[in-house]
Amino acid sequence: MRKIKPNELLNQYIRAEKVKLILDDGQQVVLAKDEALAQAKEAGLDLFLVSPNSEPPVAKILDYGQYRYKKEKKQKDANKKSNNKTNVLKELKLTPRIGQHDFAVRVKHGREFLTKGYKVKLTVFFKGREGTHPELGHALIAQYLEQIADLGWTDSPTLTPRLLGRQMSIVIVPGRKRIMETVTEMRAAAPETEMKENKNA
Template sequence: MPEVRLVGPNGEQVGIVRVEDALRLAEEADLDLVEVAPDARPPVAKLMDFGKFKYESAMKARDARRNQANTVLKEIRFRLKIDPHDYGTKKGHVERFLTAGDKVKVMIMFRGREQSRPEMGMRLLQRLADDVAELGHVESTPRLDGRNMTMVIAPHRKKAEARDDARREKERRRVEEGDSADEAPQTSAPTS
């Protein structure tokens, strides 16, 4: 005679009962009998509203997808002989990417005789890493790959944290602008 270990709708243990009795209890309570552990001896079944369970599972999965943030690998290219102003501009891009929570792959392209001076590329990458140290850390050290030298810098903060901070900052600015609009002096039309 087949038996199941029955769990009630609130998680309470009912005990080991025959399948027919479990089905009758489910029907009386207007619930479904769901087998939750078929490999157990005896199998475990639970009284639950299966439609509600599926709905709640779908909502949890949707919330998890919404809160998931994909870290993107941004790439920025340098030349060995870079102008100080161009370096500053590209460093600003790297800082912006790291602030947004993205990883940055920094690549130095060597041409001609520059290939015989990889230590200059190492110095440039080390300088960049030092300049953005408060926003990120070196995830993969500089390494020569053919005519290019690459290094990956990862942000200290996760993408989701950066996104939440940006959202809070935007909300704070919106509230401040709303307050300043309320404080603006009211002009009245002249009466004649």
């Protein structure tokens, strides 16, 4: 099938000899292109193909300038909404001694946030001597990332979490990319460490 060019969708540039015209009441009638063009001209509007690959192509009589404006505005609004979501950062906090149930809850929340298009900042807080064992944080974050690998990816240039004082964090953004690379790298940093269930949980 020949690809229809954008300029072949409007008025006299339509190449089809017949069109299926959608009327104001929703009914559809097959007309010769010239007859449909005459109706559009009489109404002071345009003949536009809304489904050019149909046989015959489906057309509507409308104000093309207004149609294009509304379409572009709708796309801009959608892009703005999407950008607003990806600029929102939801933080989830963990500790090396977090219990399995609490960990599962954090995973559930993270998946919900990523599904809605939000970024997620995962932060592990170290207490006391835990700060001398960063491998605990690496193992915990690696385990978390494995649970959301189908929904998000890390935006860290080095793929590894940032350790600042007693906090280790990593930002996850919607869309699968580089997650498993991060997990592999972090597992290598803490090969023997597994998340331990909080005895007090």
